Each structure stands twice: as C-alpha cells, then as structure tokens.
Amino acid sequence: MPQPTIPTFADVFAYSIDAWQRSVLFLDIMRQRAEQYEEHTARVAPHVLNYEAELLLDGRTLARPVNYALVRIVPPKGIVVDPLKRPFVVVDPRAGHGPGIGGFKADSEIGVALKAGHPCYFIGFLPEPVPGQTIEDIARAEAVFLETVITRHPGADGKPCVIGNCQAGWAVMMLAALRPELFGPIIIAGSPLSYWAGVKGQYPMRYSGGLLGGSWLTALASDLGAGIFDGAWLVQNFENQNPANTLWTKQYNLYSKIDTEADRYLGFERWWGGHVTLNAEEMQFIVDELFIGNKLATGEIRTSDGTAVDLRNIRSPIVVFCSKGDNITPPQQALDWILDLYDSVDEIRAHGQTIVYTVHEKIGHLGIFVSAGVARKEHDEFASNIDLIDVLPPGLYEAVLKPASDVAEGRDLVAGEWVMRCEARTLDDIRALGGNDLEDERRFAAAAKVSEINLALYRTYLQPAIRAMATLPMAEAMRRMHPLRLQYELFGSSNPFMAWIDAGAEHVRENRKPTASDNPFLALQGTASRQIVDGLEAWRRAAEHLSEQTFQTIYGASALQAALGIDTKSSRPPRKAAKSLLHQALVDTRIAELKAAMPEGGLREALARALLFVGMARGGADERGFEAVRRLRRSHPAAKQLTLAEFKALMRAQYFMLLIDEEAALAALPKLLPEGSKERRAAFAALRQVLEAPGPLTGVAAERLQRVAALFGLDSEPPVPIVARKAARDHGAS
Structure with missing residues (x-):
C-alpha cells in the first residue's frame, strides 16, 4: 500500500498561490458572465444560434x-x-x-x-x-x-x-x-x-404538482406577475432536480479547470441565463391540461x-x-x-x-x-x-x-x-x-382532481385580491429579485466590489503559476469536492424518497379517492384514449378496397409486394437496403418516375395487402409480372440485390425468397455468389 505523501512548505506555498489565482480568475469569469447576461437580455431578439x-x-x-x-x-x-x-x-x-x-x-x-x-x-x-x-x-x-x-x-x-x-x-x-x-x-x-408516467424510486419531478396542491400556485405566480409567468421558475425546477450540480459541481468544475473551461462555461451560461416569460393563460394551459391533467x-x-x-x-x-x-x-x-x-x-x-x-x-x-x-x-x-x-x-x-x-x-x-x-x-x-401500475394511475387522477378543486377555491376567494394588489412595477421588481437573476446581477457592474476584478485577473494571467498535478493539496481538494457531492446526492435521494412516499400516501388514500369520485374497482386506467367506431368503419372499407386491388398493378407492385414479404421475416429495415433501392431508382428510368410520396404510398398499400391476407396477396403476384422470362429474371435479380444489401438471407427470409422465386417462375434460381452480388451492386451504383 503506497504511503501518503507528506506535504512540504513548497507544496503549501505553490497551492496557496494557485488557489488564490484561480479564485481571482473565477470571479473574473463570474464578472464576464454577468456582462454577457446584461448584453444578452438587452437585445431585442436574443438567441444562441451558431448560424447566420x-x-x-x-x-x-x-x-x-x-x-x-x-x-x-x-x-x-x-x-x-x-x-x-x-x-x-x-x-x-x-x-x-x-x-x-x-x-x-x-x-x-x-x-x-x-x-x-x-x-x-x-x-x-x-x-x-x-x-x-x-x-x-x-x-x-x-x-x-x-x-x-x-x-x-x-x-x-x-x-x-x-x-x-x-x-x-x-x-x-x-x-x-x-x-x-x-x-x-x-x-x-x-x-x-x-x-x-415513470418508475417508482426514480424521476420524482412528476410528483411536484400533487405535492404543491395542484396548479393554483401557477395561477398565484402569474397573478403576482401581473398576468405574466416568469420562466425563471421553470428553470429553477430544472436546477432543483440536481442540487449537487447546481450548488457545487458546475462551479467547482470551472474553478478546478479555470485555465481551459471558461469558454465552454460562458457559452452554456449564455443560453441557460436567457430567461423568458409566458402569458398566464399559456402557463395555466400547460400545467392544467398537460403536466397535471x-x-x-x-x-x-x-x-x-x-x-x-x-x-x-x-x-x-x-x-x-x-x-x-x-x-x-x-x-x-x-x-x-x-x-x-x-x-x-x-x-x-x-x-x-x-x-x-x-x-x-x-x-x-x-x-x-x-x-x-x-x-x-x-x-x-x-x-x-x-x-x-x-x-x-x-x-x-x-x-x-x-x-x-x-x-x-x-x-x-x-x-x-x-x-x-x-x-x-x-x-x-x-x-x-x-x-x-393501476394504483399509480389512480393516485395521479386523484391529484388532478385536487388540483381542479384548489384552483377553483383560489380563483373564488384569493385571486381578486391578489390581482388588485399586483402592479406592473411590483411584478417587474419581483422578476428582477428572482434568485436565478440575482446570481448574475450580483457579479455585474452595479456591484462596487467587482470593480478591481478585471485588472486583478489580467495581472493574474500575466503571472499565472498553476501548481503541479502531484501536489497533495490538489488531491485533498478533489476528495473534499467528492464528499460535498456525495452529501448533496444523499440529500437529493432522501428528499426524492420522502416526496414519493408522501405523494403515494396522500393520493393513495381510499377515502380521498372515494371523495373525489375515483373509480377504484374498474380495471381500466382512469384516463385512456377512447376508441372511434367511425375509424373502425373506415378501416373496414379500406380493407375491402385493398382486397379488391390485390390482382391490380404491374411489375412495380409485384416487386414492392415481394420485397416486403421477404423483408418482414427480418423484422425491420436496414439503411443499406434503402440505399440499394435509391441506386436502383437512379439507374432505371422507369423507377425515377415515382416520387418519394408515391413510393411511400405504393409500399404502404402492398404492406397492408400482406397483412390483410398474405396468401391471397402472394397468389395474385404472378398476375402482376411480365410474360417474358428474361424480364422476370432481371426483376428478380434487382429484388435480390436490395434484399441482400445488408448481408445474405438466412432462415425464414431465405425460404421466403425461394418461394418468391417460384412465384416468379424461377424455381431453379441458383444462389447468387458473393462476387456476382458485388458486381450487381457496382452496376446499380453506376
């Protein structure tokens, strides 16, 4: 086991100089971040697009x-x-x-x-x-x-x-x-x-609406904002999901890599700090209809x-x-x-x-x-x-x-x-x-009902007074005092303490003395950082577990669910998309049309049907097969006449025919083929080229290809050697 290194006075001195210099440079980047924030928010149409x-x-x-x-x-x-x-x-x-x-x-x-x-x-x-x-x-x-x-x-x-x-x-x-x-x-x-939706023990953000009593707080925030909801609260929700990163890791990563991390940090903060606002009606719709409803x-x-x-x-x-x-x-x-x-x-x-x-x-x-x-x-x-x-x-x-x-x-x-x-x-x-599971769905349905009740109570008893009290200057002052905005403004030009930072940072850069990577105090610094992160992560896990247990206990109570009218005996989730009888009637009509169209068409329809029949055995589609189709289209004038939309419609129709009645669709295949064996053999070779683009066919797919060969009248069609397949691909690419 290696013995711990005993720090020397030189280590202490070197680390002290390095830590002081990094602190000054860190404050300078905070100053630049604040200036960037002020410049970004002053623009009429701020954005972070990297393109003209x-x-x-x-x-x-x-x-x-x-x-x-x-x-x-x-x-x-x-x-x-x-x-x-x-x-x-x-x-x-x-x-x-x-x-x-x-x-x-x-x-x-x-x-x-x-x-x-x-x-x-x-x-x-x-x-x-x-x-x-x-x-x-x-x-x-x-x-x-x-x-x-x-x-x-x-x-x-x-x-x-x-x-x-x-x-x-x-x-x-x-x-x-x-x-x-x-x-x-x-x-x-x-x-x-x-x-x-979610998994127990994970992703607790979905419990927030229920734990806050529903969307009445959204309405309150909008009313205090004089009809405007501050998007900084949404960003705050994101920050709260990862306190270790928000409170420590993001800043520590910049501090520990101060000589190389500034540009990446400032670039991201330019977007992260560009808070916007929404109308009260917009935010209420999002919360009521989507996130809680x-x-x-x-x-x-x-x-x-x-x-x-x-x-x-x-x-x-x-x-x-x-x-x-x-x-x-x-x-x-x-x-x-x-x-x-x-x-x-x-x-x-x-x-x-x-x-x-x-x-x-x-x-x-x-x-x-x-x-x-x-x-x-x-x-x-x-x-x-x-x-x-x-x-x-x-x-x-x-x-x-x-x-x-x-x-x-x-x-x-x-x-x-x-x-x-x-x-x-x-x-x-x-x-x-x-x-x-079904019990979880009922809990969330109960939370949605409670939200509706609390919102109605707020609108009846509190909203008139709040709206009468909230003024535009007060709303603007509250937005400026939001903690996420303050963290930018505290390091800005309005703070007299920051006046010396620009010149001090320039002096530090001219005399920068980073400590050696084997300095024992750097290792101690890293250990302290990991312990802080571990502590914040433990806090997060405990808070998430408590929130989940609280949500499940309150909204899983049978008495509350009964009072709210939640059906606890039905095996159907409380919210499930309804089926349409009209849609089923339209499907039945379309099925009849496709059955009647099975013997109609020509070589194009035959190749599409055969391609899908064999390809379905592979359980998916590979980009190499599609690229082979593209190349065949380029090299065959007749195929070029099909637009992508027409090709899509053709493939869908043939696919549905196979789903409706595979045997009938295959039995009709010979009627779509040209009479001459030469044309059939050329068409089959093109089909095989596409199917084997991702690799040789095996198992059920190979058996299906042999059945297609029989339908093409090519029962004795030999396997195509690898050299021949390569030649066919080269021909298709030419």
Missing part, C-alpha cells in the same frame, strides 16, 4: 399575433444544400430559456441537417409574449410557418421534417394532430407526452372551436429520442403515450402510423440537444436516413445503431460512421422499460 439567420416571417404580424418567428438558416461557407431535398424545421422549446439550443453548436440538429444537404429553418421566439396570446395561437402561427416553408420548396421530395425539442415536442405533436398534411417525419427529442395522449384537449387533439390523426412517421439518464423527461414520459393510445401494434398499423424510438443509456436531458456526440451519432443518422424512416411500413420500431466499421456486407452503401437499422417492436418492449 434570415428573418422570413414575424409572428407579430399575423392575424392572431404571437411572439414567434420563422427564420431561414444561412448555410455556412463550404456547406451546399439541395433545394430538392426535404427541408428541416427546428422548433425550440419555450421552457424558461431563450431560443437557439437546437443550433447551439456546429455539431447540432441544425448542423447535421445542413451537412446532409437539407435546407434548414428555425422557429424561435422573443423574450416577452404578445398580450393575450395562447398556446392555440402559437400552434396556428407555426402552421403558417410550415406553409411558408412548403411554398418555398415546391419541388422538394417530401414535406418538411420537423424537430421539436423538449416542450416544443408536445407543441409539434399537437399541431401535427390538427394539421397532419403539413408534416413530413417528426422528430421529438426529450419531449414529455405522457406526464404521469395528462390530457394530451387521451384526446381530451380541445381547441376553441371544439376540435379534439387526437395524436392518432398524425400521418407522418414519429421519431422519439429519449434517454435513461434524463431525469426531466424519462423514457416512460417520452414513450408511454403509445400505451395510452393503442392496445396493440396492429392498432398502430390500422391508424397508418409509423413510430420509431431510440433510447440512449446515459445522456442527460440537455445532452439530447447540446451534446456533440449525440448530434454526430443519433441526430446525424436520423437526418441522413429520414427518407428511409418516411417510407417504413406502419408499425412500432426501435432504431438500433451499429458502428459502420463492424459491417462487412454492403459497406459501400453506408454513408456515415454508423449503420441504422429499424427493428420491429411490440408494446411489451415499451412496457419492459417500466411504468405505472
């Missing part, structure tokens, strides 16, 4: 004005975008911070979309809301923005791919349910959609004209990106809306929906939007393969990423560093991630 942007449409000029705007991202030098590729539209979350997180770095959602050659647009917002604007007004404004983007790209191969981060995710999903014709694929990253996934939200917001109306593929390391939007809140809406994957297919999800193992909530590693991997693959996702048959899939270096077959068909495969999943795969 051109304003296209100001939401304040619309019939129902809102504080949102649409801008076009100007591609940086060296980046060329293809106007015929579908545009990407990034919608930033208005969750207390200012806009720009989706384009915060070069490696970002915007960055990977531009790199893939897609035109890119951004929907952001101003710090102050337009008086009277509502969530519905914002949704209608975003519809106008998407209409503008679509008009600018009439020849694009598909509708815009829309990315909604965090709280922008549920806003995008609501709009897509109301205006499905405006959307191509939808990517929602770290977005809560099932607000009660949990009405989105059950179709209980209605617009002002009575239209129900039913997520089953969405016709575009939905890509859900979440993480097990996200304590703000855990996987259950990101995915359990699927369980709220559907009883089986067949029901997902009956609604024509394609849902693709991917679950990161450890990245945190902000890392989903900010991390360069995530952008270069997950977002890069989604951007590069967005057309593959768009043409996937309806169903539930998990996107699995494999390093391209591990791929042997079809390596020339892979563009990036990863290979994406969409593997078929069932609802049991979602349930396996954990979630609420």
